[in-house]
Amino acid sequence: xxxxxxxxxxxxxxxxxxxxxxxxxxxxxxxxxxxxxxxxxxxxxxxxxxxxxxxxxxxxxxxxxxxxxxxxxxxxxxxxxxxxxxxxxxxxxxxxxxxxxxxxxxxxxxxxxxxxxxxxxxxxxxxxxxxxxxxxxxxxxxxxxxxxxxxxxxxxxxxxxxxxxxxxxxxxxxxxxxxxxxxxxxxxxxxxxxxxxxxxxxxxxxxxxxxxxxxxxxxxxxxxxxxxxxxxxxxxxxxxxxxxxxxxxxxxxxx
Numbered sequence: 001x002x003x004x005x006x007x008x009x010x011x012x013x014x015x016x017x018x019x020x021x022x023x024x025x026x027x028x029x030x031x032x033x034x035x036x037x038x039x040x041x042x043x044x045x046x047x048x049x050x051x052x053x054x055x056x057x058x059x060x061x062x063x064x065x066x067x068x069x070x071x072x073x074x075x076x077x078x079x080x081x082x083x084x085x086x087x088x089x090x091x092x093x094x095x096x097x098x099x100x101x102x103x104x105x106x107x108x109x110x111x112x113x114x115x116x117x118x119x120x121x122x123x124x125x126x127x128x129x130x131x132x133x134x135x136x137x138x139x140x141x142x143x144x145x146x147x148x149x150x151x152x153x154x155x156x157x158x159x160x161x162x163x164x165x166x167x168x169x170x171x172x173x174x175x176x177x178x179x180x181x182x183x184x185x186x187x188x189x190x191x192x193x194x195x196x197x198x199x200x201x202x203x204x205x206x207x208x209x210x211x212x213x214x215x216x217x218x219x220x221x222x223x224x225x226x227x228x229x230x231x232x233x234x235x236x237x238x239x240x241x242x243x244x245x246x247x248x249x250x251x252x253x254x255x
Contacts, residue, residue, distance in 0.1 A: 011036050011038065012036075014038040015036050015037065015038040019036055019037050019038065020035075020036070020037040020081060020084055020085075020099070020103075021034050021035070021036050021037075021103070022034060022035040022036075022077070022080050022081065022084070022099075022102065022103030022104075023102035023103055024073060024076055024077060024080075033073060035076075035077030035078075035080055035081055035103070037081050037084075037085075059074060059075075059078045059187070059188070060188070060241075062074060063075070063241055064239060064241050071241070072185070075185050075186075075187040076185075076187070078187040078188075078189075079117070079119075079185070079187035079189065079190050080103055080104075080117060082187065082189035082190060083117045083118070083189070083190060084099065084103065084106070086189075087106055087115055088106075090108035090110065090111060090113055090115070091115070092108065092111050092113045093108065093110050093111040093113070095108055095109070095110030095111065096108075097115060100114075104116070104117065117190070118190065119185075119190055119191065119192045120152060120190055120191045120192070121152070121153045121159075121191070121192050121194060122150055122151065122152050122153065122186070122191045122192065122193050122194065123150060123151060123153060123159060123162045123163050123166060123193075123194050123196060124148050124149070124150035124193045124194065124195050124196070124243060124244060124247070125148055125149060125150070125163045125166070125167065125178075125195070125196040125197065125198055125247075126148050126196075126197050126198070126247045126248070126251055127149070127167050127171075127173050127175050127197075127198050127199075127200040128197060128198070128199055128200060128251065129199070129200040129202065129203050129217065131219055131220045131221075132203070132217040132218055132219045132220065133148075133217070133218055133220070133223065133248070133251050134149065134167070134171060134173060134200065134205075134215060134216075134217055134218075135147060135148065135149075135215065135216065135217075135218045135237075136148075136149050136170065136171065136212040136213075136214065136215035137212065137213050137214045137215070138211070138212060138213065139212075139213045141213070144234045144235055144236055145235075145236055145237070145238070146214070146216075146218070146235055146236075146237060147237065147238050147242070147244040148195075148244040148247050148248070149166060149167060149170055149171065149212075149215075150166070150193070150244075151165075151166035151169070151170070152191075153194075159178070159180070159194055159196065160178040160196075163175065163178045163196050163198050164176075164178065164198070167198065167200075169208060169211065170207075170208050170211040170212055170215070171205050171206065171207060171208070171212065171215045172204065172205055172206025172207070172208070173200050173201075173202075173204070173205060174200070174201045174202075175198035175199055175200050175201065176198070176199050176201065177198065177199040178196055178197070178198045179196060179197050179198070180194070180195075180196055181195035181196055181197060181246075181247060181250060182195045182243065182246065183195065183243075184242075184243040186243075193243045195243045195244075195246070195247050197247070197250075197251070203217050205217075218235075220251065220252060220254075222235075223237075223248050223251060223252045224252045226248075227245075227248060227249055227252055
């Protein structure tokens with residue numbers, strides 16, 4: 001299965017004249033790339049511009065079909081379109097705002113305020129205790145899928161404080177020695193995932209069932225087996241597109 005870009009004439013046939021269009025930049029060959037908010041009610045199975053060419057996928061699925069550099073462009077496009085859809089009115093005075101700077105700013109003619117896209121920082125972390133790591137399943141997750149715990153950083157909070165707070169709030173686990181791993185843009189709708197590890201003081205869990213449906217300590221040997229594609233107790237972990245996958249992979253490589 002392949003995924004790719006729509007050529008300009010075909011994309012324009014799918015979008016109304018008033019559709020939001022954002023300039024993303026130039027590719028390595030100098031070609032201009034745009035994000036276009038096509039009609040949400042397009043039926044690719046019907047006779048029309050897309051008939052016989054394929055069908056749309058949601059952004060998470062499509063990103064797994066694209067090369068890494070194209071997945072990054074997809075993330076940029078989705079985050080910007082989502083931001084424009086949610087910021088049509090000025091938070092300062094309530095008047096309608098207008099697109100500016102090719103889509104990287106919205107301007108309010110009423111009060112003169114300028115508004116720019118924002119990124120929400122989120123910590124995502126693996127608590128480690130000896131040869132096991134803490135994984136959890138949010139209520140919205142498919143059955144059997146477990147991942148690293150995560151949560152938004154609150155105002156006035158450091159990354160280390162957010163890691164410790166979220167692990168305690170969601171699972172009752174106290175940690176120390178928080179260390180940084182890597183980051184990943186996550187445009188659902190506009191997050192930056194900040195991956196960390198932390199050392200747990202014990203394996204006692206006090207589950208907050210408003211946040212998690214399940215949580216448990218997963219042994220390193222099982223993490224290695226899951227990452228190798230083996231079936232383990234009906235469990236599965238996030239795919240390689242997610243930073244949680246790479247946190248688990250790094251944990252599995254630790255001696």
